[in-house]
Amino acid sequence: MVDHSTSPAALFDDLAAHYDDDLFHHGVAQALVAGLPQDPPAGTVLDVATGTGAAAFAALRHLRPQRVVGVDLSGRMIDRALAQAATLDPGQRIQWRVGPAVPAPVGRASVDVVLCASSLHFLGLAAVRDWLRVLRPGGRAAFTLPPAATFRPSGVFADLVAADLTIPADEQQAAAVATEAGFVDAVARRLDVAGERPKSVFLVYATAPPAGGAHRAEAE
Numbered sequence: 001m002v003d004h005s006t007s008p009a010a011l012f013d014d015l016a017a018h019y020d021d022d023l024f025h026h027g028v029a030q031a032l033v034a035g036l037p038q039d040p041p042a043g044t045v046l047d048v049a050t051g052t053g054a055a056a057f058a059a060l061r062h063l064r065p066q067r068v069v070g071v072d073l074s075g076r077m078i079d080r081a082l083a084q085a086a087t088l089d090p091g092q093r094i095q096w097r098v099g100p101a102v103p104a105p106v107g108r109a110s111v112d113v114v115l116c117a118s119s120l121h122f123l124g125l126a127a128v129r130d131w132l133r134v135l136r137p138g139g140r141a142a143f144t145l146p147p148a149a150t151f152r153p154s155g156v157f158a159d160l161v162a163a164d165l166t167i168p169a170d171e172q173q174a175a176a177v178a179t180e181a182g183f184v185d186a187v188a189r190r191l192d193v194a195g196e197r198p199k200s201v202f203l204v205y206a207t208a209p210p211a212g213g214a215h216r217a218e219a220e
């Protein structure tokens with residue numbers, strides 16, 4: 001069981017100093033963003049559970065947005081992102097927010113792209129439905145999920161895994177997470193990273209319904 005005297009924010013605060021040592025997180029974030037079309041440039045990108053900002057920084061390079069909003073529950077993760085931003089975001093296009101990912105700290109239909117790398121299994125389906133609230137019609141969501149065959153969370157982190165989200169066994173199940181929430185044109189592909197400890201992840205891409213399309217977004 002989770003030690004409820006320690007908050008999720010504090011748990012991830014404890015990881016912040018060495019989070020970037022695991023290059024897998026960076027590789028996944030960069031691969032996720034690279035799978036999105038570059039044109040036209042995005043207006044606003046929301047990076048949910050941004051951590052130390054890997055996906056947010058990748059979005060600057062690949063999507064050329066007017067602004068990025070990066071939100072994370074861990075203040076120390078955001079501190080690490082800010083330290084890198086002096087070099088990686090000299091134009092200060094990224095706005096960093098400390099707080100919960102659900103609901104996201106942006107308005108309804110105000111975002112062109114939502115990113116969520118290596119975190120949805122903690123956030124659950126409420127996050128996916130909230131993305132439909134914040135995305136403009138036709139906006140894109142890009143997120144990752146671990147494969148069920150290799151997903152082995154341990155300790156307190158096992159207790160943080162969202163109970164309402166089934167960890168997918170294959171690409172079809174991974175895409176279905178978006179489709180069943182109300183997205184359209186959902187696709188998924190598996191990314192395998194070789195090394196001393198090989199790891200895998202599903203990269204999922206989906207589109208918010210067009211204006212007037214039916215979806216199950218949460219009410220404002």
